[in-house]
Amino acid sequence: MNDVFARLESEVRGYCRGWPAVFTTARGSHMTAEDGRTYLDFFAGAGTLNYGHNNPLLKKRLIDYLAADSIVHSLDMYTAAKRTFLERFEEIVLKPRGLDYKVQFPGPAGNHSVEAALKLARKYTGRETVVSFTNAFHGMTLGALAVTGNSMKRTGAGVPLGHGVAMPYDNYLDGRTPDFLLFETMLDDSGSGLDKPAAVIVETVQGEGGINAATAEWLRGLSDLCRRHDILLIVDDVQMGCGRTGAFFSFEEAGIVPDIVCLSKSLSGYGLPFAITLMRRDLDVWEPGEHNGTFRGFNPAFVTAVGALEEYWTDQDMEKQTLAKGQLVERGLDEIALLNAGAVETVRGRGLAWGLVMRDPELAPRVCAEAFDRGLLMETSGPEGEVVKLLPPLTTSEADLSRGLEIIAASVSAVRDAVTV
């Protein structure tokens, strides 16, 4: 069946190895394979499908736009679709939150947003070093990879990765050291060997890193530290933005205002490649054309992005529902953890991003495999792949969330029993 994949597709392919099915259609929180099986999707395109697959509210807008022979590709020419996106993003997202950002279209992918953010921070400050955190993930292009922690992916660069320094993330040392003790001591010490950073780049919840959720206090401490030391704060909200943690931006709960914000993944609302970089107005020191790229103006994404904003973000319902659903998931996972204390180390997460941390890293992929057999898609994350990661569409019904939790419970049991035997 899959001969052509094995014969033609590079060995670099990954997800397909754990999910040996050929998918054909999808709607909402479900994906269907060509053998007719339907899967509940707690993966959601690694956070790209917060509003579900082929969301009907957006689908109509997209097809109408295409059917009218509207502009599809425009680089950074002016188009009506882009103007509408900017207007609605300003009205629905920026203004109500009191954010005075300018918007850059850096290319279609999250790593484009990160690359642009790093360039801008370096250009603005005239400094080179960027501080990232242990277990950070910011992308695979060379600039983004240099602030990413995963050693296998770093090795793939084939050249030494420079200009980045990794600091411990929240709770990295198990509560045994005060927040930022090392970071601030090194900044205050002219002999520390830490060259003054241009910026700090941070995820509020580390998705690939294992669903490590920083506390609001830690994020405020980081913001404060950056301000005191005149270092730019970049929040990479590629995976955790667009409502994944409740509010539109994941940093809102902490009450901080980053200098630069990276958005992508669910921004288009429909799985279309789209990314933006937001920057404090006075940071916009770019020369015209200093950063460019072919797919900066993919207009269908503007259209579905506007659709997502208008359908989901003009009131508080989305945020409230996400938080409520998150509590449902948390309770379900806590129960699983309690019943399987020998196999499950802990449960962690925020909003609708959750991780079930297995004691033995080998167990997590086995839980996911059992879940797949039972019709549920989930991936692992964390440095050793030890975390079962739940990232269901935000639009998943409570019934489906419950059903997914039941499958997880059964999968953990199956794995645990196998271990016991």
Added chain:
Amino acid sequence: MNDVFARLESEVRGYCRGWPAVFTTARGSHMTAEDGRTYLDFFAGAGTLNYGHNNPLLKKRLIDYLAADSIVHSLDMYTAAKRTFLERFEEIVLKPRGLDYKVQFPGPAGNHSVEAALKLARKYTGRETVVSFTNAFHGMTLGALAVTGNSMKRTGAGVPLGHGVAMPYDNYLDGRTPDFLLFETMLDDSGSGLDKPAAVIVETVQGEGGINAATAEWLRGLSDLCRRHDILLIVDDVQMGCGRTGAFFSFEEAGIVPDIVCLSKSLSGYGLPFAITLMRRDLDVWEPGEHNGTFRGFNPAFVTAVGALEEYWTDQDMEKQTLAKGQLVERGLDEIALLNAGAVETVRGRGLAWGLVMRDPELAPRVCAEAFDRGLLMETSGPEGEVVKLLPPLTTSEADLSRGLEIIAASVSAVRDAVTV
């Protein structure tokens, strides 16, 4: 009218500055602005729209696919659309050309294809240096930027760009030195200071560099040099592939077989973000997941890409037409150059990629501005922006090509007369 652009969009925006119109719809070789004016498009999304805007043959496939709630976003899961793409790409492109490549989906943009190519070449050879050429353009992410020539864009990196060495492109020194004299001398000389390269990356025609077209002899010489010195040859066919120079791959005419090929831009045929990296089968030493990214599996692009292959590449017609149309354009430009010898330095190009090189770099943007006023879209390229660049859709009718050439003639005259006065 454009207040929101000025207020909200970063100063990095570029094309919109030369074309102060807000575009709404487009079909084939024409774009229409909201003021009702229609423009002939000799820009084609910088080579992304080789089959024209909203090509009706592909449009139906795209809308049908979306309407059926087919998979839109899948990372690198298996999907039916992806399988079809691989199968058809093999049958229509690879097999007839005797190419035994494996296919990587490195992300949606051309620079993703380049970043993956560079990583792979370094990983495979265990070397770091990559040789690129003067006036090369390979993209804005940090790895791709390090092999790009443009100094303004390089400075934007904010960090020194390493691991790259620039060699003179074909005819760079005006025919005053034998091809590869310096390059080969340095490779043969263990004291030259040139660390043995992992790879050479080259465009067969440098688009951003000013429509510099390497000769087939030069390309064969380069391929030969790489083979003799055990250096991988990467052809960046992002802009010149997919038929821009006649054949599907721009390197076919020279009869060479690169080790790695980068494709994007017109690959989807519809302006959808899509890129692949082709590699000699034995080079596929990737670990699963060693390079990844969210928008690797944007299925609508698989669908339109298959459409483009099936509609245009199952016989030789497309190639023949492109070459014929190219001759038409060349003749027209030669005539313009002859009539305006004081203003035009030379005409150069290949296939349907052409450049009108102005003697005074300031003239080129003025020619483009005059053309815009007369209803024609063209951009400049070259290190000083001294080249008026023609990249019309390959599907442009001869009548439209002729009309465009007339506008160019009038625009050059207008600018020349202004100079004279």
Added chain:
Amino acid sequence: MNDVFARLESEVRGYCRGWPAVFTTARGSHMTAEDGRTYLDFFAGAGTLNYGHNNPLLKKRLIDYLAADSIVHSLDMYTAAKRTFLERFEEIVLKPRGLDYKVQFPGPAGNHSVEAALKLARKYTGRETVVSFTNAFHGMTLGALAVTGNSMKRTGAGVPLGHGVAMPYDNYLDGRTPDFLLFETMLDDSGSGLDKPAAVIVETVQGEGGINAATAEWLRGLSDLCRRHDILLIVDDVQMGCGRTGAFFSFEEAGIVPDIVCLSKSLSGYGLPFAITLMRRDLDVWEPGEHNGTFRGFNPAFVTAVGALEEYWTDQDMEKQTLAKGQLVERGLDEIALLNAGAVETVRGRGLAWGLVMRDPELAPRVCAEAFDRGLLMETSGPEGEVVKLLPPLTTSEADLSRGLEIIAASVSAVRDAVTV
């Protein structure tokens, strides 16, 4: 008087700014200026003159050698003087300590020894990263500077310094974190962003860093960590070796055996430029000539180095005396600290390397200036220059040590009183 210095010598000159005297002669622990004033020297060429100025036991050997028209300069040809050095170094230093090192002559300066050590560690392991510590000082050449902490000196590089990571030195975080908690956690975590290091480079007592003396436990912990993680341990004993802390090597007290050791400064015993790099026998993977340099074979230094070994290191007396004198100095400084608790923060050191840490960084240079007026030479160290640094020749008499301490006491009083007023 000093017109020619101001007119001709670069602004980079430093020590002369604090000591405005032109020195002419010196003997033992005393230096005499051309105005006839004699100064007690608690600086000792920053640790280069452990056996005092113009030590008469070595002076005779040196002059006899020169008078006989013996070989002065020989690069790495074989000479009788070099052979004797190797033989005596083996007999007197290596064999009694059970050390099976090979000896490299990397150039005349301490940074040459460090550069060679770093190269070798990278070559042997095939890795690039080297871990150094906060407030480390390893030299001003580009390789050594990359593992040095001082920000002013790092900025002087003019290029970003790569391939180095700074970890907290012993007691850096005031005892608030367990030793190596961060370092080992990051090594154990494949997502930490710390690329596996080739080596760790460490000073057992950080001289320039402010006389920070690592405990034997910490050094053993570090050695153990390196061994468990297959990372080479380099001890930079340039300033603290040759008996400064008591034993010939500063790491002997901790009972550890580094993989590579850097020696210079007092190695020649007479202030002659001389350095060696010691490496575990199996690490000697150098190609002939892979690292070279003009002044690797400065034979007069071999002669005086042999003299120093034969005169001072064939029994335990030197070590015992240094430790005894160190206690004398420590007691004296403790008393000063006690009497000036408002101005002095703490006293720290080991062997005959001591630091009087002032509460206000501005006080330290003033103490040194007062001491200079009273006939005592001392420099400051530490990231803010907050430490009055005592590095008297090991051969300084107890009477001179006491006299120096009296001057320090008076100088601190003078400064403290000035502060009070």
Added chain:
Amino acid sequence: MNDVFARLESEVRGYCRGWPAVFTTARGSHMTAEDGRTYLDFFAGAGTLNYGHNNPLLKKRLIDYLAADSIVHSLDMYTAAKRTFLERFEEIVLKPRGLDYKVQFPGPAGNHSVEAALKLARKYTGRETVVSFTNAFHGMTLGALAVTGNSMKRTGAGVPLGHGVAMPYDNYLDGRTPDFLLFETMLDDSGSGLDKPAAVIVETVQGEGGINAATAEWLRGLSDLCRRHDILLIVDDVQMGCGRTGAFFSFEEAGIVPDIVCLSKSLSGYGLPFAITLMRRDLDVWEPGEHNGTFRGFNPAFVTAVGALEEYWTDQDMEKQTLAKGQLVERGLDEIALLNAGAVETVRGRGLAWGLVMRDPELAPRVCAEAFDRGLLMETSGPEGEVVKLLPPLTTSEADLSRGLEIIAASVSAVRDAVTV
């Protein structure tokens, strides 16, 4: 005999492998081994002993200085010996040549002078790139190594060497391209990929590179190019300065004035480690202490350096004699080349630096081995070691030069005959 060398000295040792003798004494142009054999020295410490071994005019000054318990080691304190050096260097070297340089003491070795020059050029210009030339040799520390061509030595770095670009040296492409055609074209082309350099570093005659002597015209062209493009010109005169090519500085003949000059090797006149960096007065933007090092103030070297200046450089005799002796050597080598045209490719050099280029790289070390057997010391150089390198002391008598040439003639004959047979 040499057991201790093999047992204890690192495999990195080089010269001793070709000259299996243990040297004990030396005078003028002769070195004597412990077996009683005396060798004529056409190696001169790789250019460090321009005034011969143990030059009696300097020896007395050195011993007197040491005997008087004068200052030996002083870092950058003021000393009477240093003041005298600065005064005499100004009077004898700088003033008569109209040079308004400031003097930095960067450490005892040539690579220290180079590292300081590179740092300063980068700091002053705010740029990172430094252009060096094919087959350049500037030293083994990481900064100097990055502008050195030799691939074996570059590989020894263990990390990629950045911030340097190699351009073709004079006559590199066998006269087939105009001087600086590529370099200037790339500087003028904002798309060339050559980041604007801080500086160019050049040897007027490449010693290690194979005695490649740039013409005066080429050097003037380079100086002119640097001035027009606002790039600093650094002449590394470590090996070719101090009279090796006739005049004190090797660049005088071309009539150029570099912005920065590196001197070492024969500067002390006696083989003592000593180096200085000269910089145009307005370039002296160093902060106090921004570059330092332990052996910056090795006073015996000041004393012998003054001796060399006073004995040899107060009139024109030295320069005239060197040029005359150089002609004698050139004639002798030309004759050898003529008689051995099958084995010798060419003769090249300047002043008293000469190279006999062998057609087969394997022949050069065999010629040197034959010469050693006949009592003459010479080393090879060039990327393949294909050049027999003559660097006799400038004070070598004409008789000794003739005797050396006879040995070379015999050695070439012996090797040639062996080849024939």
